[in-house]
Amino acid sequence: RSSQTMADLSVFTGGIAQTNGYLLQLEGGNLLFDAPEGIAGWLKQAGVRVDALLLTHQHFDHVLDAAAVAADHGCPVLAWASLSKNLTLEALFGAVTGSAYAVPEFVVTEVLQGRIEVELLGQVIRLFHVPGHSPDSVCFYLPAEGLLFGGDVLFLDGVGRTDFPGGAFQQLAQGIETHLWPLPDGTVVYPGHGDKTTIGRERLENPFLN
Numbered sequence: 001r002s003s004q005t006m007a008d009l010s011v012f013t014g015g016i017a018q019t020n021g022y023l024l025q026l027e028g029g030n031l032l033f034d035a036p037e038g039i040a041g042w043l044k045q046a047g048v049r050v051d052a053l054l055l056t057h058q059h060f061d062h063v064l065d066a067a068a069v070a071a072d073h074g075c076p077v078l079a080w081a082s083l084s085k086n087l088t089l090e091a092l093f094g095a096v097t098g099s100a101y102a103v104p105e106f107v108v109t110e111v112l113q114g115r116i117e118v119e120l121l122g123q124v125i126r127l128f129h130v131p132g133h134s135p136d137s138v139c140f141y142l143p144a145e146g147l148l149f150g151g152d153v154l155f156l157d158g159v160g161r162t163d164f165p166g167g168a169f170q171q172l173a174q175g176i177e178t179h180l181w182p183l184p185d186g187t188v189v190y191p192g193h194g195d196k197t198t199i200g201r202e203r204l205e206n207p208f209l210n
Contacts, residue, residue: 007024007025007026007145007147008024008025009022009024009025009147009190010022010023010025010046011023011190012036012038012039012042013036014036014037014038014039014042015036015037015038015061015064016037016061016097017036017061017193018193019034019037019061019062019192019193020034020036020190020191020192020193020194021033021034021035021036021039021062021065022034022149022190023043023048023050024142024145024147025048026121026122026123027121027122028051028121028122029049029051029052029121030048030049030050030051031050031051031052031053031054031120031121031123032050032052032054032069032075033054033055033056033140033149033190034054034055034056034062034063034149034151034192035053035055035062035064035065035066035068035069036061036062036064036065037061037064037065038065039065039069040065040068040069040072043072043073044072049073050069050072050073050075051073051075051120051121052075052076052077052078052120052121053066053069053070053073053075053076053077053078054078054079054125054140054149055077055078055079055080055108056137056138056139056140056149056150056151056152056153056192057079057080057087057133057134057136057137057138057151057152058079058081058083058084058087058088058134058136059087059089059134059152059164060088060089060090060093060101060103062151062152062192063088063103063106064103064104066103066104066106067103067104067105067106068104070106070107076109076110077107077108077109077110078108078109078110078112078118079108079110079111079112079136079138080111080112080113080127080129080136080137080138081108081111081113081135081136082108082111083105083106083107083108084136086165086166087134087136087166088103089164089165090102090103092164092165112127112138113129115127123142123144123145124142124144125140125141125142126140126141126142126143127139127140127141128141128175128179128180129175129179130153130172130175130176130179130180131166131168131171131172131175132153132160132162132167132168132169132170132171132172132173132174132175133151133152133153133159133160133161133162133164133167133172134152134160134164134166134167135166137151137152137153137160138151139151139153139154139179139180141183141187146184146186146187146188147187147188147190148180148183148187148188148189148190148199149190150180150189150190150191150192151191151192152191152192152193153172153175153176153180153191154176154180154189154191154197154202154206155191155193155194155197156191156194156195156196156197156201156202157197157202157205157206157207158194158206158207158208159172159173159176159206159208159209160172160192173208173209176209177209180199181199181203183199184199184200185198185199185200185203186198186199186200187199187200189202
């Protein structure tokens with residue numbers, strides 16, 4: 001985190017898969033990365049306004065509260081692709097768990113496909129499309145802050161699982177190598193599950209990629 005900015009980061013973890021959602025409070029307003037189940041209530045309780053919701057991918061555990069957040073805050077929703085039942089995997093998980101997972105419908109107001117950056121609240125956010133875990137996986141990199149919101153692409157000592165429909169390990173590994181490894185060592189990676197890590201550490205030590 002660079003000294004000239006006043007960014008403040010809070011994490012909420014919720015839902016069946018213990019999914020992380022991140023609230024980044026900047027001078028110009030607040031960004032939310034992913035919307036796991038329960039985050040809408042958490043925001044309400046905190047009395048925080050969200051100016052934009054950015055989705056790393058549409059697997060159900062990351063978007064269950066997207067509709068609620070959009071309704072509560074009237075904020076735009078940015079994602080790599082439009083909402084798709086193929087991407088949310090809700091039918092697959094319903095079959096596996098024997099319970100009905102229905103993602104409340106929301107509208108992706110800004111489809112990011114094909115873009116390499118987006119500017120929000122005075123921040124330039126670089127976009128890295130890294131499929132392999134999900135076809136629509138996008139990592140959000142804030143160069144000024146040295147932060148990467150990577151969704152389920154890269155974890156502490158791990159990578160996103162590639163056995164879901166549209167998954168491919170080779171594609172994921174190649175995307176990480178191409179887009180993420182060139183970032184500065186100190187870049188802090190905030191993943192969709194588990195603890196934060198850094199690019200430098202994972203480039204050196206990640207057992208799946210070395």
